[in-house]
Amino acid sequence: LAKTTQPISMDSYEGQEVNITCSHNNIATNDYITWYQQFPSQGPRFIIQGYKTKVTNEVASLFIPADRKSSTLSLPRVSLSDTAVYYCLVGDGNTGGFKTIFGAGTRLFVKA
């Protein structure tokens, strides 16, 4: 399983766009990139996943360059409620990505 590296923490203000980048230099051909969000005192929640290029849903966008050695989670116009820890995971698509490794994550703090 590819190791991931993310910034430990980030600060932002309400209304701004936040971009969190994750490095995964050893990503394998069949690996998928997945992001989870964890609020205090709750379990993680799936946000988005992708394999290449760009994926967008109602919560976020995920940008993956051609070499797939990194990915960027983009949160448009964050609010105070987006304060959470964001985890980048790289999983084996061949096996359904069940053996998950959560790194330290990025602690996002949104200020008023």
Place this chain on the structure above:
Amino acid sequence: DAGVIQSPRHEVTEMGQEVTLRCKPISGHDYLFWYRQTMMRGLELLIYFNNNVPIDDSGMPEDRFSAKMPNASFSTLKIQPSEPRDSAVYFCASSLARGTGFHNEQFFGPGTRLTVL
């Protein structure tokens, strides 16, 4: 759907006592996971089951830890004997295998906060 249900939500026990954590996965899900989260070690996958069968228990820290899944709607994680360093939040998660070629989303429960004195 009620989501993944865990009990108890909080558990305080003394060193040496047996602790049993319980989980009810989302109905119809065929994968169940147990995780442990601490400040020092983050979120660690302990074990996961597929159709009630343990698939990978390489994350189970010691023989003091054991997990069972007697049926599709119930799983337990037992620690015997418990030690102060077992203090953590334990999460259960479940997933429906929609196929391979992508990550199958995991749905987490609210967690059990365990304190071993």
